[in-house]
Amino acid sequence: MxxxxxxxxxxxxxxxxxxxxxxxxxxxxxxxxxxxxxxxxxENLKVKSLKNDSGWGYIITKDEKIIIKQTVIPVISENKSFKTEEEALKVGNLVLQKLKDNLSPTVTKKDLFLLAIKT
Missing domain, CATH: 1.20.5 (Single alpha-helices involved in coiled-coils or other helix-helix interfaces)
Structure with missing residues (x-):
């Protein structure tokens, strides 16, 4: 057993x-x-508008260091600045949110259309 x-x-x-x-x-x-x-x-990321000779752009800073400086409208073939400070900040805030969401900070033509950015 x-x-x-x-x-x-x-x-x-x-x-x-x-x-x-x-x-x-x-x-x-x-x-x-x-x-x-x-x-x-x-949390230390901030967006600020940037005035230049031909219009507006934006900068994104982290701990007061510039990590992105965008003086022209991205994705379009021309080198044009944003017409208004509001337009520059709309796109800047979109890029800032993408960075916070750990996404690529690239801007597409569709993004510009949805933000009503005149190119």
Whole structure:
């Protein structure tokens, strides 16, 4: 007759389940913490208008250092500045939001159309 020690088997199964739960919650905690830290890095981003000889542009700064300086309307074939400060800030705020969302800061013709930017 053969006997099986079920207590050891139960004990090992319980440890494996508990380790899985600990690992799952540890990963969730680390992910949440890293997300919090990454969100904090974008809080120092600001957009400002920029007046030039032919119109308006915008700059985006991080901790008072310029990271993007856009003096012409992006995506169009001509080198034209924005006609108004409001237009420049609309596009600047769009780019700023894309940076905060960890997206590419590129602007498309569709973006200009949706923001009602006259080119």
């Amino acid at each position: 053969m006997t099986i020690n079920l207590n050891n088997r139960f004990f090992w199964t319980t440890i494996q389940k508990n380790l899985f739960l600990v690992n799952k919650y540890t990963i969730l905690l680390i992910f949440s913490f890293s997300l919090f830290i990454s969100c904090n890095h974008t």
